[in-house]
Amino acid sequence: MTNIYAALEIGTTRTVLAVGEAKTGERLRVTCHAEIPSTGVRKSQILDISQATQSIRSVLRAVEKKQSETTGDSLTIGNAFLVVSGQHVKADPYQGTAQVEGAKVGTNDINEAIRSSRLMALPRDRELLDIVEQAYGLDDLGGIASPKGMSGRVLKLDTLQIHADKNRIDNARTAAGEAHLEIRDPLFAATCAAEVVLRPGDKRNGALVLDLGGGSTGWAVYADGYLVTANAIGVGGDHVTNDIAYAFQTTQAQAEALKREEACAVVGGDKSAGPRANLPGSSPLMEARTISRRALDTVVNLRCKEIFTIIRNDLEDRDLLHRLNAGVFLTGGGAALKGIDSLARRELGMPVRIGTPTEVDGLETEPHSESFAAIAGALLYAHRNYEEKSFIKSLLGGFFK
Amino acid sequence: MNETSPLLLIGVGGAGAAIARGVNRASGEGLRYVLADSDASTGGATDPFILLGGDRLSGHGSGGDVAQARLAAEDSRASFDDVIEGVRLAVIVACLGGGVGSGATLAIARHLRERGVPTLVFATLPFTFEGEERRRSADGVTAAIASESSASVFLPLDKLVGDVDVMDEALRRAVDTLASGITLFWRLLAKPGYIRLDTEHIRRIIAKAGNGRFAVVTTQGPDRSVEAVDALARSQLLASGTSPVRSILCGVLAGEDLRLSEIGKIADGVRATFGERCSFDLGTVNDEATFSGRISVVLLLFESNGTPDEEDNSGQTARGKRAHKSRNPLAQGPQGRGRFNNVEPTVWRNEDLDTPTFIRRNVTLDI
Numbered sequence: 001m002t003n004i005y006a007a008l009e010i011g012t013t014r015t016v017l018a019v020g021e022a023k024t025g026e027r028l029r030v031t032c033h034a035e036i037p038s039t040g041v042r043k044s045q046i047l048d049i050s051q052a053t054q055s056i057r058s059v060l061r062a063v064e065k066k067q068s069e070t071t072g073d074s075l076t077i078g079n080a081f082l083v084v085s086g087q088h089v090k091a092d093p094y095q096g097t098a099q100v101e102g103a104k105v106g107t108n109d110i111n112e113a114i115r116s117s118r119l120m121a122l123p124r125d126r127e128l129l130d131i132v133e134q135a136y137g138l139d140d141l142g143g144i145a146s147p148k149g150m151s152g153r154v155l156k157l158d159t160l161q162i163h164a165d166k167n168r169i170d171n172a173r174t175a176a177g178e179a180h181l182e183i184r185d186p187l188f189a190a191t192c193a194a195e196v197v198l199r200p201g202d203k204r205n206g207a208l209v210l211d212l213g214g215g216s217t218g219w220a221v222y223a224d225g226y227l228v229t230a231n232a233i234g235v236g237g238d239h240v241t242n243d244i245a246y247a248f249q250t251t252q253a254q255a256e257a258l259k260r261e262e263a264c265a266v267v268g269g270d271k272s273a274g275p276r277a278n279l280p281g282s283s284p285l286m287e288a289r290t291i292s293r294r295a296l297d298t299v300v301n302l303r304c305k306e307i308f309t310i311i312r313n314d315l316e317d318r319d320l321l322h323r324l325n326a327g328v329f330l331t332g333g334g335a336a337l338k339g340i341d342s343l344a345r346r347e348l349g350m351p352v353r354i355g356t357p358t359e360v361d362g363l364e365t366e367p368h369s370e371s372f373a374a375i376a377g378a379l380l381y382a383h384r385n386y387e388e389k390s391f392i393k394s395l396l397g398g399f400f401k
Numbered sequence: 402m403n404e405t406s407p408l409l410l411i412g413v414g415g416a417g418a419a420i421a422r423g424v425n426r427a428s429g430e431g432l433r434y435v436l437a438d439s440d441a442s443t444g445g446a447t448d449p450f451i452l453l454g455g456d457r458l459s460g461h462g463s464g465g466d467v468a469q470a471r472l473a474a475e476d477s478r479a480s481f482d483d484v485i486e487g488v489r490l491a492v493i494v495a496c497l498g499g500g501v502g503s504g505a506t507l508a509i510a511r512h513l514r515e516r517g518v519p520t521l522v523f524a525t526l527p528f529t530f531e532g533e534e535r536r537r538s539a540d541g542v543t544a545a546i547a548s549e550s551s552a553s554v555f556l557p558l559d560k561l562v563g564d565v566d567v568m569d570e571a572l573r574r575a576v577d578t579l580a581s582g583i584t585l586f587w588r589l590l591a592k593p594g595y596i597r598l599d600t601e602h603i604r605r606i607i608a609k610a611g612n613g614r615f616a617v618v619t620t621q622g623p624d625r626s627v628e629a630v631d632a633l634a635r636s637q638l639l640a641s642g643t644s645p646v647r648s649i650l651c652g653v654l655a656g657e658d659l660r661l662s663e664i665g666k667i668a669d670g671v672r673a674t675f676g677e678r679c680s681f682d683l684g685t686v687n688d689e690a691t692f693s694g695r696i697s698v699v700l701l702l703f704e705s706n707g708t709p710d711e712e713d714n715s716g717q718t719a720r721g722k723r724a725h726k727s728r729n730p731l732a733q734g735p736q737g738r739g740r741f742n743n744v745e746p747t748v749w750r751n752e753d754l755d756t757p758t759f760i761r762r763n764v765t766l767d768i
Contacts, residue, residue, distance in 0.1 A: 042740065042741065042744045043741065043744055043745075043747070045744065047744070087747060092468040092472075093468065094468075120472075121457070121472075121476075122472075123472065123475040123476070123478075233747065233749065233754075234745075234747035234754070235747055235754045238740070239741075239754070239755070239757075242738075242739045242740055242741065242755075242757065243757035243758060243759065245739060246739055246757050246760070247757065247759060247766055247768065248768060252739075252740060291768055292766075292767055292768050294767075295766040295767055295768045298759065298764065298766060299757070299758075299759050299766065302758040302759050302762060302764065303757070303758045303759075305758075306754070306758050310749055317537050317540070317541060
């Protein structure tokens, strides 16, 4: 049986839709994806639902057209998983407990600990994105992967509950609904990205996945094989663009072009570039000119360094910095910035690499596949967690109309 | 308790409740206050009390768990709705570092913001001797509290109390010092003298005040006004800010012997010391019974006054910043927030991250 999934990301700078398919037990392949610039979104929040709806309609049409051109099949997408990012996403630890009934831990005890770990009630304005099981504990002993058959009195299960602002997710639902797209489960961008860039060994050795988005930066930390924590801050590539626009008195579009084509996150890091960067004119009143490359790099460097400092402090506060032996994996649109990996290496003090989505197929020819890590991860997450029932649910949800 | 007062004091957590009780004792009748904690034993027989997360924690406290305390406070939002009826300005007092202090204060501040009640938070930061864990717990929420409240004052207990060897004594002195400081602030609002600072005026100031610093000094003798200004200028609590002062709220509390020349000296001295060009509001309290022969000056310095073009009043504006302000022809808005002008600010460690980093770091660009 072939399962087909769709995922939608309404980002600050772009709206992306991707379709993936996989036969049961096989690797997932991203068969089609499209992106268009977002409007009506700031810092990962929808500020104008009608504009967001328009973006979703456009990207839906683009994907459906692409899919029919590629495969010859007519496809109408009726539902999609939603990739969520932004500072409103939080992760809280919660422990489930169970009194061991016999002398040794049995299946019933484990089920009871799992059931108990799902009792955390969220406030009405929060929506649960995921409950991640971390490790079991038995009395004073912690870090147990499989407690079955072990002796003890109280079984504990540590979990991480990832949740987000319900209103913001509902706004995305409304915008998608207006475009006749039903939203299935919302998923956190950084943990989705981790699904496709980390291998099991990376998770065991300790890894940080840093999803550098337009309106926010999210991160997910893995150690001992499981997700230890996740967090986000409302600062991203859009802030870099805004800083450039303010420093050099440009339009946002000019600043965006400077960021993509000229800037380097390490001051003077682009040895092949000259001392002045070209700034094309944007209108008859604003003529083409050149600006100091050193000044441009300085503006970008200060902002990026600040983002890494925030993340480093968060990791230090949680005593996690020394546990990341596999290093840092950069994903998202911000990972395409020149010199960003060098700066991250310097600021975080550990190996850094660009997070290529190696756990799925279909993105090999994409020049910046790291910018599709989160949405590809959402497809993979769906495949791993909804495999058997997804086809039926898709039919009911109107995946094929 | 005066249930019709437009001012509400909320003491959060065990220590916050102790401070609020101290303020109530010193203020006499007329103080509208409520205590809030997840530990049922904090609520006394007569104090108005909100048990946070009764169903979740059964009144046993959060055990230092910040997440549980935050959730407990969120569970109890309806109880706060009951007590904020008619409130125009709320003051929260809490000691950060524990579960409720750190977790519940944030949730309560957020709820009041959502209900449209301007909120001033006075929160202490733990003593160094309290250890790394409590420091982290406090540091982890200060930025969030700052962003959820209209104005916030974080007071490091080490600076508030000074050198005290005995831990119990240090904690007691911290509670007493903060309680007496807030009491004076409260009297300024509730019992104004010749120069009145009414609630609505204070409300307007607080609603856009941002990060704040707070100190109280008391002096006596013929040069008491000059000595008060000197003491304020030396205060470590007022020297701890990272951004320039944009708004000053000054209260002078004295007996019947308060002279106009003394008020003038204090006003001039404070403005000369902390900012000539920022907005300045002064009020007085005349209470012969309490302040006979003495003078107390309450000073609140805020780093925002809500005006669209906030210039550095210290006269030390960075060259780069000034150059950009004068040359930039594009409407970028206050402090270069540009496209983030109309969205909720991202605040981290009391800094508005939507403002360009090079501006906040005062970096001059040779463009």
